[in-house]
Amino acid sequence: MNVVKRALLVNLVVLWAGPSAAHVAEQGFVLLLPTTAYTLAGVAAVALTVLALFVLPASAIRTLFTVRRIPTGTFAQARTLTSLISFALLGFAVWVGLTGPRDPLSNVMPLWVWTLGWVALVSLAGLLGNVWSWVNPWTGLYHVLGLGRAPLRLPKGFGQWPAVILLVVFAAFLLVDPAPSDPARLAMVTGLYWLATMAGLVLFGRPWLQQVELGHALIGALARLAPLRFGPEGGIGGPGWRLRTRVPVAGAGVFALTFLAVGSFDGLNETFWWLALIGVNPLEFPGRTAVMVPTFLGLLTTILGLIAVFWATIRLGQLLAPGAGAPDAFGRLAECLLPIALAYHIAHYLPSFLVSIQYTLVATSDPFATGADLLGLQPFYVTTGFFNRIDSVRLIWLSQAGAVVIGHVWSVLLSHRIALDLAPKPGQAMWLTLPLSVLMIAYTFLGLWLLAAPRGA
Amino acid sequence: MQTTSEVSRADKSAQPDRGIQMIKGPTSTRRTLLKGAAAGGLVAASPLAARFADAQSAAPIKIGFQQHSTGIGAAYGRWYGRTTEAAAALINAEGGINGRPIEIIAEDDGTDPRRGAEVVGKFATQHNCDVAFGTLFSHVVIGSAPAAGELKIPYFVVSEGHHVASGMLNRYTLQPGITDVKSQVQAMAPFVADTLGKKVTMIFPDFAFGHDHRDFFTEAIARQGGEVLEQIAIPPTETSFTKYFPRIPRETEVIYHVMVGPAVLTFVKEMGEFFGPSRPEIFGFIDSLEAVSLDSAGLEFLEGTFFWEGNPRYAQPDQTPYDTAFREAVGVDANGASISDPADVSTYAHMFGCWETLYILKAGMEAAGYQGPADRAALIEAVEAMTTMDEGPAHPQGPKLFNGKTHQVFGRQYISKVEEGKLFRVHSTTIEDTFYPDEVDYTTQSF
Numbered sequence: 080m081n082v083v084k085r086a087l088l089v090n091l092v093v094l095w096a097g098p099s100a101a102h103v104a105e106q107g108f109v110l111l112l113p114t115t116a117y118t119l120a121g122v123a124a125v126a127l128t129v130l131a132l133f134v135l136p137a138s139a140i141r142t143l144f145t146v147r148r149i150p151t152g153t154f155a156q157a158r159t160l161t162s163l164i165s166f167a168l169l170g171f172a173v174w175v176g177l178t179g180p181r182d183p184l185s186n187v188m189p190l191w192v193w194t195l196g197w198v199a200l201v202s203l204a205g206l207l208g209n210v211w212s213w214v215n216p217w218t219g220l221y222h223v224l225g226l227g228r229a230p231l232r233l234p235k236g237f238g239q240w241p242a243v244i245l246l247v248v249f250a251a252f253l254l255v256d257p258a259p260s261d262p263a264r265l266a267m268v269t270g271l272y273w274l275a276t277m278a279g280l281v282l283f284g285r286p287w288l289q290q291v292e293l294g295h296a297l298i299g300a301l302a303r304l305a306p307l308r309f310g311p312e313g314g315i316g317g318p319g320w321r322l323r324t325r326v327p328v329a330g331a332g333v334f335a336l337t338f339l340a341v342g343s344f345d346g347l348n349e350t351f352w353w354l355a356l357i358g359v360n361p362l363e364f365p366g367r368t369a370v371m372v373p374t375f376l377g378l379l380t381t382i383l384g385l386i387a388v389f390w391a392t393i394r395l396g397q398l399l400a401p402g403a404g405a406p407d408a409f410g411r412l413a414e415c416l417l418p419i420a421l422a423y424h425i426a427h428y429l430p431s432f433l434v435s436i437q438y439t440l441v442a443t444s445d446p447f448a449t450g451a452d453l454l455g456l457q458p459f460y461v462t463t464g465f466f467n468r469i470d471s472v473r474l475i476w477l478s479q480a481g482a483v484v485i486g487h488v489w490s491v492l493l494s495h496r497i498a499l500d501l502a503p504k505p506g507q508a509m510w511l512t513l514p515l516s517v518l519m520i521a522y523t524f525l526g527l528w529l530l531a532a533p534r535g536a
Numbered sequence: 537m538q539t540t541s542e543v544s545r546a547d548k549s550a551q552p553d554r555g556i557q558m559i560k561g562p563t564s565t566r567r568t569l570l571k572g573a574a575a576g577g578l579v580a581a582s583p584l585a586a587r588f589a590d591a592q593s594a595a596p597i598k599i600g601f602q603q604h605s606t607g608i609g610a611a612y613g614r615w616y617g618r619t620t621e622a623a624a625a626l627i628n629a630e631g632g633i634n635g636r637p638i639e640i641i642a643e644d645d646g647t648d649p650r651r652g653a654e655v656v657g658k659f660a661t662q663h664n665c666d667v668a669f670g671t672l673f674s675h676v677v678i679g680s681a682p683a684a685g686e687l688k689i690p691y692f693v694v695s696e697g698h699h700v701a702s703g704m705l706n707r708y709t710l711q712p713g714i715t716d717v718k719s720q721v722q723a724m725a726p727f728v729a730d731t732l733g734k735k736v737t738m739i740f741p742d743f744a745f746g747h748d749h750r751d752f753f754t755e756a757i758a759r760q761g762g763e764v765l766e767q768i769a770i771p772p773t774e775t776s777f778t779k780y781f782p783r784i785p786r787e788t789e790v791i792y793h794v795m796v797g798p799a800v801l802t803f804v805k806e807m808g809e810f811f812g813p814s815r816p817e818i819f820g821f822i823d824s825l826e827a828v829s830l831d832s833a834g835l836e837f838l839e840g841t842f843f844w845e846g847n848p849r850y851a852q853p854d855q856t857p858y859d860t861a862f863r864e865a866v867g868v869d870a871n872g873a874s875i876s877d878p879a880d881v882s883t884y885a886h887m888f889g890c891w892e893t894l895y896i897l898k899a900g901m902e903a904a905g906y907q908g909p910a911d912r913a914a915l916i917e918a919v920e921a922m923t924t925m926d927e928g929p930a931h932p933q934g935p936k937l938f939n940g941k942t943h944q945v946f947g948r949q950y951i952s953k954v955e956e957g958k959l960f961r962v963h964s965t966t967i968e969d970t971f972y973p974d975e976v977d978y979t980t981q982s983f
Contacts, residue, residue, distance in 0.1 A: 106798035107799070107800060107802075108801065108832075109798075110775060110798060110799055110802050111801055111802060111834050181641060181642060181643045181644070181658075181663075182605050182642040182643065182644055183644050184605045184606075257646065257651055258644070258646060258651060260644065261644065351773045354773075355773050360743050360772045361772055361797070362743065362745075363744070363745070364607070364647075365648070365649065366607060366646055366647060366648025366649055366650060366676075367607070367646060367651075368646075368649075368651060369648070369649075458867075458876070459876070460618070460874050460875070460876040460877070460880075462874055462876060462877040462879075462880040463611070463614075463880055464873070464874070464881075467827075467828060467832065467879045467880065468829075468832070468879050469834075533797075534798065535608070535797070535798075
């Protein structure tokens with residue numbers, strides 16, 4: 080072979096592959112950090128939480144998730160206004176996506192959707208509540224149109240299953256599609272999704288949003304983790320208190336598990352381990368188009384695998400605590416994994432967010448790349464310097480790891496609280512959730528390992 | 537001082553037929569271009585339009601920039617983008633090309649060969665670009681070049697790969713702004729043999745990139761009377777290297793390393809721990825640590841070792857005014873880092889290639905009297921006719937010699953030594969050190 084492949088000049092680089100591999104290879108410094116020790120400490124923290132449940136009285140866990148009711152207004156008018164603004168901004172973004180700069184790092188379409196929407200809004204939902212009810216681009220217009228009663232009804236048995244399917248399709252676009260950040264491509268996909276959702280809303284009314292629309296399903300699910308809730312049913316309590324009072328919805332548990340699996344696979348599919356498994360040299364990644372089939376199969380396997388493992392842990396728990404939990408233990412405990420999914424989402428995207436939010440600001444300030452400076456930022460250069468110092472890399476890594484550990488501890492406690500409702504006899508909750516707790520300890524290790532593992536794609 | 541454009545004009549005058557061919561671009565293309573400009577709207581709507589209003593046509597020359605915005609090349613893509621923007625702004629401020637502004641149309645290729653080919657297709661058919669430009673990663677160049685050939689759009693790559701000069705591409709693909717790895721590697725051999733030692737052990741990643749270093753250098757050092765005692769190939773997934781170091785023969789005088797990937801800092805650290813205070817001389821390619829600060833934790837062991845640099849990252853005591861101006865335009869300080877963040881180290885050894893390539897495009901288009909896509913062949917012939925490129929504002933990295941037959945430029949290489957966490961140039965090769973026999977003559981291929 081007489082061709083010198085200078086293919087891999089790359090080493091400690093920023094791997095901002097748009098939304099998905101929105102990661103950075105401050106990896107070189109991460110590999111120098113004592114991540115094994117950090118990981119063991121994190122796993123130990125979660126394991127100790129599980130052990131503590133053996134000695135803590137049930138009342139302590141109950142206290143943790145009590146709620147103080149504070150009914151408020153619904154802010155319906157304000158929500159209509161913000162939703163209309165959001166609709167206008169989305170229309171603008173689609174237009175810029177189709178006609179503006181072709182570079183995804185200069186175009187507000189991919190930057191707003193992936194950085195502000197997928198990364199930031201989803202992360203904030205678990206802390207602030209249902210932000211999507213304020214900024215979704217449909218309900219404002221729907222309200223203004225005042226169409227009255229919807230002509231059709233979604234079958235009751237559908238539950239959230241349509242949203243589950245949509246989440247898998249979304250994950251495939253995020254992780255498998257060759258160019259999810261291409262401005263025009265994303266503008267078309269987003270525009271079509273907006274039209275389809277608007278049509279569904281007009282035909283089926285608001286149930287469409289709850290059962291099908293992905294943003295409502297996902298952000299709505301994570302919002303139930305927030306300590307604060309507004310509205311007539313509002314209140315403040317231990318984060319996740321709303322899961323106790325929630326009426327079970329078919330498919331919601333699988334939806335939560337799918338979200339967790341998507342996040343885990345998003346991390347996994349960039350690791351040296353995964354690339355070696357599918358026969359790709361991690362130092363010579365051939366591009367997303369070359370790995371679409373294995374990536375898609377890996378995504379499906381991860382989702383189905385997690386559902387199967389979770390089901391097994393619940394069955395085992397029910398064997399250990401006979402009579403506890405059936406029949407909705409699966410769905411209700413699955414939703415208790417949402418803190419893990421949320422924490423991993425935040426941890427996974429933190430490094431790339433630090434970079435992409437800079438691009439987002441610049442593009443917003445100059446949406447047509449004409450040299451405008453609407454936000455008065457200039458002179459401004461996007462920097463990735465914080466990946467070039469071991470101190471800042473350590474801080475970023477420990478923030479990620481801290482989020483992962485907190486998420487797992489939170490899930491352990493929350494699932495125990497739900498189990499107290501599912502298992503009427505004293506002491507049963509502990510046994511019902513023990514296999515699940517072991518799974519969570521293992522998952523802590525997986526999450527931290529993913530953060531520390533060398534990545535090549 | 538002779539500029540590139542003067543060189544190309546001078547060369548062209550010796551070939552009158554070619555000159556005539558260049559001038560007869562059909563005037564109808566102007567309308568096409570104006571239409572394209574209206575559709576693009578970007579430059580037309582900008583203040584630049586006014587500056588060029590007096591020109592025969594203010595329609596911009598569209599340069600499709602195949603950028604690694606995402607994927608494994610993103611760090612390079614960011615700096616290639618900054619350099620390209622800076623050069624384009626300067627060229628426009630100086631009057632553009634043939635009195636017309638240039639417009640950079642950046643498309644992300646995802647550092648993916650298949651998408652690369654699609655992007656070249658978009659440049660040719662959708663954006664009506666005059667040329668395509670800027671690709672770095674070899675597999676993307678190799679994947680995209682056939683599309684450029686089929687669509688007959690000149691494709692100016694900035695990749696360092698030997699694939700252009702090896703003859704595996706086509707007449708539409710050129711690399712006039714950056715030297716290729718074969719010439720870089722072999723030009724290191726005289727310095728290594730004369731200054732560091734003749735008995736070399738090579739440590740390289742076990743895939744094509746490492747193999748090419750292995751093959752080129754082993755051959756080149758032999759010509760200098762040296763020898764490679766041991767070739768240690770490291771599996772690409774390896775993240776710990778201690779077990780490989782005992783394979784280094786005791787009589788080794790020089791270690792030649794070209795490790796890449798996230799584990800490179802670990803490699804350096806473990807090599808330091810292995811050798812302790814007494815070590816052989818160590819020579820590497822800065823590619824391993826491009827965009828990484830040399831005073832980073834774990835790199836202390838590199839103190840006193842040597843690196844190839846395509847362009848010295850740290851401003852040297854004898855810095856040329858061209859290098860000063862280049863840094864200022866791109867926004868890079870004397871340490872090769874962004875002026876806005878001293879920790880944000882640039883890809884300084886490579887990104888000058890975008891700057892120089894754009895100036896070569898300017899020179900080539902002006903020599904060819906380029907009007908529009910119908911003159912693409914004339915543009916390629918004008919670039920093929922180029923030879924000497926003097927160091928200057930258009931060539932801040934140094935003087936070069938273009939080989940029109942192989943479509944590859946040759947130029948000075950630099951060897952620097954790490955001292956107190958910075959790189960100081962200790963040797964500059966001659967251009968002749970980088971020569972090797974031609975492996976192709978693209979000029980015999982028809983358009």
